[in-house]
Amino acid sequence: MTAEPGSLHQRILSDISEKILSGVWAPGHRIPFEHELTAEYNCSRMTVNKALSQLAKAGLIERRRRSGSFVRRPHSQAAILEIHDIRTEVEATGLPYHFERVSRHKRRSSAEDRELLGLDATGSVLAVECRHFAGKRPFCQEKRLINLSAVPEAEEEEFLEISPNPWLVGHVPWNAAEHRIRAMAADEDVASALDIGVGSPCLVVERRTWNAERPVTQVRFVYAAESHELVARFAPSQG
Amino acid sequence: MTAEPGSLHQRILSDISEKILSGVWAPGHRIPFEHELTAEYNCSRMTVNKALSQLAKAGLIERRRRSGSFVRRPHSQAAILEIHDIRTEVEATGLPYHFERVSRHKRRSSAEDRELLGLDATGSVLAVECRHFAGKRPFCQEKRLINLSAVPEAEEEEFLEISPNPWLVGHVPWNAAEHRIRAMAADEDVASALDIGVGSPCLVVERRTWNAERPVTQVRFVYAAESHELVARFAPSQG
DNA sequence: GTCGAAATTATGTATATACATATTAGGGCG
DNA sequence: CGCCCTAATATGTATATACATAATTTCGAC
Incomplete structure (x- = not known):
């Protein structure tokens, strides 16, 4: 740094x-x-x-x-590198990063949990919610499910000092991931978490991660529209 | 910089x-x-x-x-985003695809055009606007700039029978592209093009394409939030 | 008045220098 | 042997300075 x-x-x-x-x-x-x-x-x-x-x-x-x-106008340019580490993204703006663990619950997986994670059998999951801040302003809401049968060590972690993403990156290898990116209107939960109005446009990034065919974690990040932009650069694969 | x-x-x-x-x-x-x-x-x-x-x-x-x-060892993921041809995307839903060319203007590049395209010298550009439909419903608004000094043949094309993207793919090689993805609230222009309410959340995909360091085209696709979702598979790589 | 050269100004890059701070290595001593 | 103190070392931050470069403005020649 x-x-x-x-x-x-x-x-x-x-x-x-x-x-x-x-x-x-x-x-x-x-x-x-x-x-x-x-x-x-x-x-x-x-x-x-x-x-x-x-x-x-x-x-x-x-x-x-x-x-x-x-x-500059907000959307004209942003980060050049594609970095999904939220801390790095925030710090690139020069504002101090911190996060807050809002909640953490262990439970038997509900049908909805299994659908989100892509699990077919019941089992224990850990549901964690966090807020990530840029300075004093909320930057991103994170709602995550962790499959405890794939990552039993997560049960010992409170996620108060380290947020789930860096913890998982350090503890679990993964070999596949899928992202879904869409826009949505803020509902009340998102609006209060991000301190924006209900109905404001938000960017949603959902990610599911597997390790050897086994679902590891599913997470949904919600960003206020003005605060975030994804950038991808690539060359044609065929042609 | x-x-x-x-x-x-x-x-x-x-x-x-x-x-x-x-x-x-x-x-x-x-x-x-x-x-x-x-x-x-x-x-x-x-x-x-x-x-x-x-x-x-x-x-x-x-x-x-x-x-x-x-x-450092890799700690973030770079996107391998596959953004398909709109026709293909629409037809995947089973609905018939068609498009409408809304406007087409040739002009000397304005400062804004140059910023969008990443051009440093003045020159002629072609501005084309289209709407893409899934069945009878608007699916996507497309606003595009084409750098005529890189693609002079485009001046002869009306884009009434073929939409700009497939035409360009067939006429110009490209070796680099950059995508920016974000959420926005529909302004009046977008709202009327997509037949949604002003302020509704939308997903915006902006793409800039280069051929040997020369900007070829810049395009902005706007989708109504409910109508579209991007899916990307990510592989671990150095961030 | 208009065109073009020259002065002005703010940023861009690089240098040498200084001291602060974190971390490791090593030496003396109980 | 372990402990503490000290020295060495690489990075972290800041200064003053210099000249380059780009974009305006000023101003003189015509």
């Missing part, structure tokens, strides 16, 4: 991100010149430059020589 | 990325120390540091004080 937790450059970065994401500085707005920020934060131009360059790379601002730096 | 095209720091960055992504440096491998790279590239430590910090932020390497920088 380029910056340690309390570094000045990190502070500049998250201050500005915050202003942009909260709408204080709208798209098209010219943010202060480097030399003004240099004065405001009482630091060298290099430090300001590093922070602004990073914001430009993250797609939040656009820099024009001789003219200054401007807030 | 922190780096201009041919900058040294950019070169270091891509050299190292290349070695990691190609597997020359496997996960766990210690990459040369900053002072070694300083010697190799004949530059200052700051320049090397900037490149390595960026790689760390992108998740390709992990840096440990006193020990050095190490290639």
